[in-house]
Amino acid sequence: MKKYALFLIFTLLIMIGGCTNTQGGESDMKDAEAILTFSSFDGGGPEYSIVLGSEIVSYKRSIKYAKANHKELNGAGYTITYTFTGLTPGETEMTVEERSPISGNRDHRYSVKVDNDLRVTIELLEVTERLPGESEE
Numbered sequence: 193m194k195k196y197a198l199f200l201i202f203t204l205l206i207m208i209g210g211c212t213n214t215q216g217g218e219s220d221m222k223d224a225e226a227i228l229t230f231s232s233f234d235g236g237g238p239e240y241s242i243v244l245g246s247e248i249v250s251y252k253r254s255i256k257y258a259k260a261n262h263k264e265l266n267g268a269g270y271t272i273t274y275t276f277t278g279l280t281p282g283e284t285e286m287t288v289e290e291r292s293p294i295s296g297n298r299d300h301r302y303s304v305k306v307d308n309d310l311r312v313t314i315e316l317l318e319v320t321e322r323l324p325g326e327s328e329e
Contacts, residue, residue, distance in 0.1 A: 226276045226304075226312040228288065233269045234262070238292035240272055245284035248306045249276045278310030286314070297322040 226249075232238050242251060252275045262268035274288075288300040299320045305313045 224278060224309065224311040226314045228274045228276070228302075228314065230272045230274075230288070230290070231269065232272060232292075233267045234265075235267050236292060236294040237267075237269075238290045238295055238298075240274075241289045241291075242274065243287040243289060244304070245286065246282065248280050248282040248284055249278055249304060249312055251276045276304070276312045276314065278306035278312045281306050281308050281310070285317075 230238070230240050232240075254273045254275070255270050256273070257268055257270040259265065259268060262270070283303065283305045286302045286304045288302070290296075290298040290300065299322055301317045301320070303315045303317055305315075307313075
């Protein structure tokens with residue numbers, strides 16, 4: 193029963209705070225990058241992978257744990273940050289695949305735009321629930 197309650201709490205945390213989107217600024221080149229953040233936890237939390245329609249951006253991935261003693265904790269929470277940098281002007285779609293054995297599977301579909309100054313804008317289009325093994329139609 194205790195494990196089930198922890199599972200429900202983690203699932204709710206993922207659903208509530210799973211993804212935030214911070215877009216690059218409109219007028220300042222230092223804000224040319226776009227940032228997406230996702231929440232997860234050790235021991236079954238979602239893993240995320242990026243699928244780009246075309247290579248108009250590059251990205252870096254970083255992880256930051258909520259607590260310094262995360263190695264000593266069961267189910268330690270962390271934030272995954274993707275930072276996108278424009279490579280060439282254009283527009284494409286991107287899917288962030290969220291996969292977890294205990295909290296479900298989702299595809300987050302985005303529109304990605306890079307302007308002539310290589311500023312990146314990312315807009316969430318939809319989130320689709322996926323069954324294990326189900327492929328995109």
